[in-house]
Every structure is written in C-alpha cells, then in structure tokens.
Amino acid sequence: MKNPGPSPEPPVPTRRRAVLRPRAAAALLRAPAGGAEPLFARAPRAWQRRLPYLVVACFVLSLLPTTIAVLANDYGLDGGWAGALGVAQTVPLLLAVTRPVPAWGTVLVADTAGAVLLAADADRVGGQPWPWTPMVIVGYLVLMLCLGLREPVRVLVGVWLATGAVGVVLGFFAPAGASSTWALLFVLSGVVLALAGALRGLGEAERRIAEQESISEAERSRRTLLEERARIARELHDVVAHHMSVITVQADSAPYRLAGLPDGAREEFEAIAAAARESLAEMRRLLVVLRGDGADGERAPQPGLDRLPQLVEATVRAGQPVELSLAAALSGAGARARVLPQAVDLSAYRIVQEALANVVRHAPGAPTRVSVTEDGAELLVLVVNGPAEGAPAPLEDSGTGHGLVGMRERVRLTGGTLDTGPLPDGGFRVAARLPLTEDAS
Structure with a gap:
C-alpha cells in the first residue's frame, strides 16, 4: 500500500487532490476580481505575476525612443512636440497591466492628437503611414492584448468599434499622398482582441471545470463516507439484535424458570419483553431503510x-x-x-x-x-x-x-x-x- 497522505477529521478518502488545485492556464487567464487587480495576479508563482509588468515595460522602453526618433526624422516634427507626443503615446501603456480601459482611452486620445498634429502639414506625411504610425500600431496591439485578457466581451466590442470609428473619421481628412493605416489597425486590433478573448474564455472554462471537479470530489468523498457508515450500521444491527433477542427470551422465560415470583415482578418481566420486542421491530424497519433497495441482504452471522x-x-x-x-x-x-x-x-x-x-x-x-x-x-x-x-x-x-x-x-x-x-x-x-x-x- 502506498502512502495516502494525511487526512482531516472527520475522515474522508485520501484521494487525489486535483480538486483543490486550479490548472496553471486557468490561474493565469482567470479574470481578475477587483477593478485594479493586475493581470496574472492569481498566478501560482511570483515570476508569473511579474511577467506582465516586465513585458509592458520592455515595449515602452523600446517604443518611446523609436517613436520620438521617427516623428522627428521621418515626419519632420519639432523635437519638443516629438518628445511630448512619444511620451503620451507610449508611457500610458504601463497602466494597461492594472487598468487597461483608462490606458486605452489615454492612448487613443494621444494617437488621435498625433494624427491631427501630423496632418496640419501635408508635406510631413507625404508617402508616410497615417493616421497611425508603425509605433502607434505596435503599442496599440499590446494594449489590445491586455484588454482582451482582462475585460468582458461587450467592452472589447466597444473598444474595437470605437477604434474603427475614429479611423474612419480621420480618413475623411487624410492628407494627399498619405498611406492610410486606419483599416490595418482596425483589422489587426480585432484579431488580437478575438484571440485574447478566446484565451481568457479558455481560462474561465478550465477554472469552472476545476471547480466542478473539486465539488464532485467532495461529493464523492461524502458519499463514500455515508455508504461506509450505513454498511457499519447494518452490521451492528445484527450485533444489537442478538442482545435484544436474548433479553426478550430471558424476560419471557423468567416467570417459568423462577418459581414464586410476585405478580409485580411478573408484570415487570412482561414489560421488559414487550419493550425488547418493540425495539427489535423498530430495528428491522431501520434496517430496511439502511439497505436502501429493500433487499433482505445477507443473513449469515457477522464474522469475528x-x-x-x-x-x-x-x-x-x-x-x-x-x-x-x-x-x-x-x-x-x-x-x-x-x-x-x-x-x-x-x-x-x-x-x-x-x-x-x-x-x-x-x-x-x-x-x-x-x-x-x-x-x-x-x-x-x-x-x-x-x-x-x-x-x-x-x-x-x-x-x-x-x-x-x-x-x-x-x-x-x-x-x-x-x-x-x-x-x-x-x-x-x-x-x-x-x-x-x-x-x-
């Protein structure tokens, strides 16, 4: 026999404890309970809980200088405006780990302001991507991933439609010669939101399965315990019934075995025998209930x-x-x-x-x-x-x-x-x- 491990009191079967441990994917992709709870906050390991911060920080550190350099060199934007716009479009991504919806609103406003600012001079965007620059698209997709892993479907649909609406409106004011990118972002953001939402749904489904397994395991343990107690009660019925039968026989035969008993003693023995017979009848009825199916069951003596x-x-x-x-x-x-x-x-x-x-x-x-x-x-x-x-x-x-x-x-x-x-x-x-x-x- 292998070690079943410690078991609590009252005792239950020491079966596998799957029930009590959510799967890794479900723990990572589980929807946070609190409004500001970070992504992967319920992951089992510390490095998994820090992973979202590390990934987003890496994107911010790489996108910020790249955005400033591209705005200044390729689009000819003044250095101060390029720096301010680069910070506004990338730094709010850090908020996406804990509050992705406010981060999305901030980034969308900054990206729209940047598109308007670039469109003020048609020469700047001639032949360049507009209204969304390549760095805007990359940062926006990172933000969509965080949103998809956090928010419900109705929020994701609203974000996607708002992104497309802003792109369509800006498209009416596109400078001559600009390479339109609003449709590209609209399609890519929809794909990322769909994939992230599917992963989140998978995690929720696995969590629910783990919870059901835990409930089923607890019910199975309780059923096993009750079945064993009923089995013991059926066996003890034979033990107690034997003693009650002896009491009945002795009480019935006492007036014949003991000569000269007073009438009060005879009545007392008769009351004892009647009570014992009634107890035996009640025990037989109880045994029928314990057997469950009404079968007579085994009639062999209990072993010792x-x-x-x-x-x-x-x-x-x-x-x-x-x-x-x-x-x-x-x-x-x-x-x-x-x-x-x-x-x-x-x-x-x-x-x-x-x-x-x-x-x-x-x-x-x-x-x-x-x-x-x-x-x-x-x-x-x-x-x-x-x-x-x-x-x-x-x-x-x-x-x-x-x-x-x-x-x-x-x-x-x-x-x-x-x-x-x-x-x-x-x-x-x-x-x-x-x-x-x-x-x-």
Missing part, C-alpha cells in the same frame, strides 16, 4: 477474530504471502478464550479485511504480517506489508475509496485510535487500538 485464519488462508490462495499472529486467547478456542465485545470483534475483523484488500490491490506480492493481541484494556491490530514487487497504483485512486474510510469509521465507533502511514522501505503500516472496556471511549 475466530474467522481470521480463513481470511488469511483465502488471501494466501490469491497469491499474497501473509503471516498471521493471533493470540491464543483471541482464537475462540479453549476454556480460557477471551470474550470480546461483539462490536470490537467485528471491527477488528473488518479492519484486517480492509487492510489485506488494500495490500492485494496496491502492493501485490508484498510480504504481509498480521498481528492481533490484547493487553487487558485494548485490542491491538497491526497489519504491515513490505514494498510492492512492481510499481503499485496510487492508493484509492481508482477504487471506491472505502478501505481507509471504513477503518477510521470502525475505530471511531469503538472509541479507539488508528495510525496509518508508509514505512522507510516503501511498505505500509496499519495499526489500530480498540478499547475493550465500556468506558474507554
């Missing part, structure tokens, strides 16, 4: 430690080497045999049964030792197996997960303790202490 040798023998026949060490006083033979509480006897048998089933499933061929002893106050159950011969499957990853859950529930029922964990050599250990006294819990 006296049947451990047969269990071990069946496991050995299945190809699993198992060694059993059972105290003579617990074997059920001889005059000095220890009489255990039936709930403890049944729980100890089931714990060994579940442990051996886990060994067969997850550590086939591993040598296993089963030891059951008692020290007067507690029953000690120990199941230890060595490492599996091959690569075992993860514990309770493909099965129902009832093994460890059943052990914990049975130990909790008797007020005992359970300790499970891996061994240094790759094996696994299950150790249970079950109190033998009524007040031990």
Whole structure:
C-alpha cells in the first residue's frame, strides 16, 4: 500500500487532490476580481505575476525612443512636440497591466492628437503611414492584448468599434499622398482582441471545470463516507439484535424458570419483553431503510477474530504471502478464550479485511504480517506489508475509496485510535487500538 497522505477529521478518502488545485492556464487567464487587480495576479508563482509588468515595460522602453526618433526624422516634427507626443503615446501603456480601459482611452486620445498634429502639414506625411504610425500600431496591439485578457466581451466590442470609428473619421481628412493605416489597425486590433478573448474564455472554462471537479470530489468523498457508515450500521444491527433477542427470551422465560415470583415482578418481566420486542421491530424497519433497495441482504452471522485464519488462508490462495499472529486467547478456542465485545470483534475483523484488500490491490506480492493481541484494556491490530514487487497504483485512486474510510469509521465507533502511514522501505503500516472496556471511549 502506498502512502495516502494525511487526512482531516472527520475522515474522508485520501484521494487525489486535483480538486483543490486550479490548472496553471486557468490561474493565469482567470479574470481578475477587483477593478485594479493586475493581470496574472492569481498566478501560482511570483515570476508569473511579474511577467506582465516586465513585458509592458520592455515595449515602452523600446517604443518611446523609436517613436520620438521617427516623428522627428521621418515626419519632420519639432523635437519638443516629438518628445511630448512619444511620451503620451507610449508611457500610458504601463497602466494597461492594472487598468487597461483608462490606458486605452489615454492612448487613443494621444494617437488621435498625433494624427491631427501630423496632418496640419501635408508635406510631413507625404508617402508616410497615417493616421497611425508603425509605433502607434505596435503599442496599440499590446494594449489590445491586455484588454482582451482582462475585460468582458461587450467592452472589447466597444473598444474595437470605437477604434474603427475614429479611423474612419480621420480618413475623411487624410492628407494627399498619405498611406492610410486606419483599416490595418482596425483589422489587426480585432484579431488580437478575438484571440485574447478566446484565451481568457479558455481560462474561465478550465477554472469552472476545476471547480466542478473539486465539488464532485467532495461529493464523492461524502458519499463514500455515508455508504461506509450505513454498511457499519447494518452490521451492528445484527450485533444489537442478538442482545435484544436474548433479553426478550430471558424476560419471557423468567416467570417459568423462577418459581414464586410476585405478580409485580411478573408484570415487570412482561414489560421488559414487550419493550425488547418493540425495539427489535423498530430495528428491522431501520434496517430496511439502511439497505436502501429493500433487499433482505445477507443473513449469515457477522464474522469475528475466530474467522481470521480463513481470511488469511483465502488471501494466501490469491497469491499474497501473509503471516498471521493471533493470540491464543483471541482464537475462540479453549476454556480460557477471551470474550470480546461483539462490536470490537467485528471491527477488528473488518479492519484486517480492509487492510489485506488494500495490500492485494496496491502492493501485490508484498510480504504481509498480521498481528492481533490484547493487553487487558485494548485490542491491538497491526497489519504491515513490505514494498510492492512492481510499481503499485496510487492508493484509492481508482477504487471506491472505502478501505481507509471504513477503518477510521470502525475505530471511531469503538472509541479507539488508528495510525496509518508508509514505512522507510516503501511498505505500509496499519495499526489500530480498540478499547475493550465500556468506558474507554
């Protein structure tokens, strides 16, 4: 058996915790909850959270001097105007990481002002791209990427239409000889917005899938726990029903076995027998509910430690080497045999049964030792197996997960303790202490 890892109380199956870990893509592309939350703010690693700032800063540092140089050299703009326009068109991109919509508004106004300023002298833009310069297009596409990863679809559509509208209006005032670029920006910005929005939608879909997996895992764990508790309750029904039947028979036969009983005592025994019969009837009705399908189920007596040798023998026949060490006083033979509480006897048998089933499933061929002893106050159950011969499957990853859950529930029922964990050599250990006294819990 492999290490299932620690589990909280109340116990639940220690299955894979996928549920609790969102996928990397979903974490990166998840829509921020707050208005000023940066892009990738919920990424699992620090470098991923800093990545948007680094990328945008690199674009700003490269676009700023390039924009100033192109405006001054190619468009013949005065140095002061070129510097001011370059700063206005590039520096607001830094705001796109946290507030892309205000950054877009600022950049669009600056780009429009730059186009108007260049159009004032037709000679400046003769044969040059207008109204959007190459640096404007690059910076605007970076801004569209940030918008697409942050904002909902209706905002993206509004931004795209506003970009096209401004380009169309400026196109009516295009200087002679200028190379129009408003349609190019309109198409490219639409493509970038669509791709970024699709990535964002993919991240949201993966996040929702992870959340559903988490919910399904929690529901499966809860269902497993309830099914195991119902199974234990059905088994304990037989134990309690046996005692109630004994009480009924003794109460009914007491007036015939004990001569000279006063009438009050006879009436008391009759009341005890009637109450016991009523309790048995109620328990039978409860058992029908616990079975769920109304089936009668098994009617064989519940097993105890006296049947451990047969269990071990069946496991050995299945190809699993198992060694059993059972105290003579617990074997059920001889005059000095220890009489255990039936709930403890049944729980100890089931714990060994579940442990051996886990060994067969997850550590086939591993040598296993089963030891059951008692020290007067507690029953000690120990199941230890060595490492599996091959690569075992993860514990309770493909099965129902009832093994460890059943052990914990049975130990909790008797007020005992359970300790499970891996061994240094790759094996696994299950150790249970079950109190033998009524007040031990």
